[in-house]
Amino acid sequence: KAGVTQTPRYLIKTRGQQVTLSCSPISGHRSVSWYQQTPGQGLQFLFEYFSETQRNKGNFPGRFSGRQFSNSRSEMNVSTLELGDSALYLCASSETGENQPQHFGDGTRLSIL
Amino acid sequence: DQQVKQNSPSLSVQEGRISILNCDYTNSMFDYFLWYKKYPAEGPTFLISISSIKDKNEDGRFTVFLNKSAKHLSLHIVPSQPGDSAVYFCAASTSNSGGSNYKLTFGKGTLLTVNP
Numbered sequence: 001k002a003g004v005t006q007t008p009r010y011l012i013k014t015r016g017q018q019v020t021l022s023c024s025p026i027s028g029h030r031s032v033s034w035y036q037q038t039p040g041q042g043l044q045f046l047f048e049y050f051s052e053t054q055r056n057k058g059n060f061p062g063r064f065s066g067r068q069f070s071n072s073r074s075e076m077n078v079s080t081l082e083l084g085d086s087a088l089y090l091c092a093s094s095e096t097g098e099n100q101p102q103h104f105g106d107g108t109r110l111s112i113l
Numbered sequence: 114d115q116q117v118k119q120n121s122p123s124l125s126v127q128e129g130r131i132s133i134l135n136c137d138y139t140n141s142m143f144d145y146f147l148w149y150k151k152y153p154a155e156g157p158t159f160l161i162s163i164s165s166i167k168d169k170n171e172d173g174r175f176t177v178f179l180n181k182s183a184k185h186l187s188l189h190i191v192p193s194q195p196g197d198s199a200v201y202f203c204a205a206s207t208s209n210s211g212g213s214n215y216k217l218t219f220g221k222g223t224l225l226t227v228n229p
Binding site for chain 1 (some may be wrong): 156206219
């Protein structure tokens, strides 16, 4: 079974731009979560989607948004990029999300210049 | 407010010996706990989980112990192998109805080095 696939693996942007990251979950998994990993804050929850609906959102500004498509694939968007948005963005999937292991992709490394 | 804490940033053990990684939590609503392993340039890999109705779960060389009264869990790796060298993350979630069960709260990780 293929794992969680994230594209692109690396991205370089400048301040003020916007970016869209993509995630394809494991086949059959309907819950997709996004996390941000930075050296100072560790792994922090961004949001979770199930059947195209956002069920939970972390403590991030409105510049961070996401969506999920009918095939469970998900995208996250960050607008008006700031230097502090430089991070590894990780996507994880599980069958339904409730009390189940989440399986992670290898992430997108976003660098803001 | 860090709800999941891994107080040891690093741990070094000899091959063949036991590795014990510790994790403490403050949120008494947490009832599902997981351990992940992460190599550089890769995403976290799920290792083992435990529900709060249990106090021990075992899978091969990996055993997780949960002490609810102390709000403490630990991961035991026996025997440790050089390939186990990685950063280990403890994570927790809650099954309350507020939607928090879809969110994992992570500790900041412990770097395990297993020396040959």
